[in-house]
Amino acid sequence: MARYKFVDMSPRLLPVDLEAQLVPGTFAHALHHLVDALDLSAFDAHYRNDDNGAPAHAPPMLLKAVLLAYSQGIVSSRAIERACRDNVLFIAITGDAKPHFTTVADFVSRSRDAIAAVFAQVLTVLGKEGLIGRGCLRSTA
Numbered sequence: 273m274a275r276y277k278f279v280d281m282s283p284r285l286l287p288v289d290l291e292a293q294l295v296p297g298t299f300a301h302a303l304h305h306l307v308d309a310l311d312l313s314a315f316d317a318h319y320r321n322d323d324n325g326a327p328a329h330a331p332p333m334l335l336k337a338v339l340l341a342y343s344q345g346i347v348s349s350r351a352i353e354r355a356c357r358d359n360v361l362f363i364a365i366t367g368d369a370k371p372h373f374t375t376v377a378d379f380v381s382r383s384r385d386a387i388a389a390v391f392a393q394v395l396t397v398l399g400k401e402g403l404i405g406r407g408c409l410r411s412t413a
Contacts, residue, residue: 293364314386334379349377
């Protein structure tokens with residue numbers, strides 16, 4: 273009779289360095305660092321929980337999750353929630369925050385103007401770094 277090695281499925285505690293999961297040179301790594309370098313103060317206007325209420329998910333974290341999801345063709349807020357729960361890249365980029373799909377949907381729907389402003393900042397940074405051609409920065413108006 274054939275003999276096989278035993279597969280041990282008992283629980284383990286494994287330390288995980290979430291930032292190490294974002295491999296340098298990947299989109300997720302660049303997104304993580306680029307969003308942290310941008311002015312995201314426009315997102316703060318919606319929050320009024322300084323004295324009362326529960327702490328909110330940080331807008332930079334939600335923005336990173338949404339942009340990473342969109343870059344992978346994930347556009348449903350439920351699918352983004354699932355990715356934040358199950359996908360290592362999303363777990364790393366959100367710090368294992370696991371935002372609920374209603375939080376994601378609300379963030380995207382109420383932040384359209386702020387997301388557009390961030391997109392303009394991203395284009396500026398990419399242009400300064402020479403990562404996009406000057407033709408991409410021309411006005412079409």
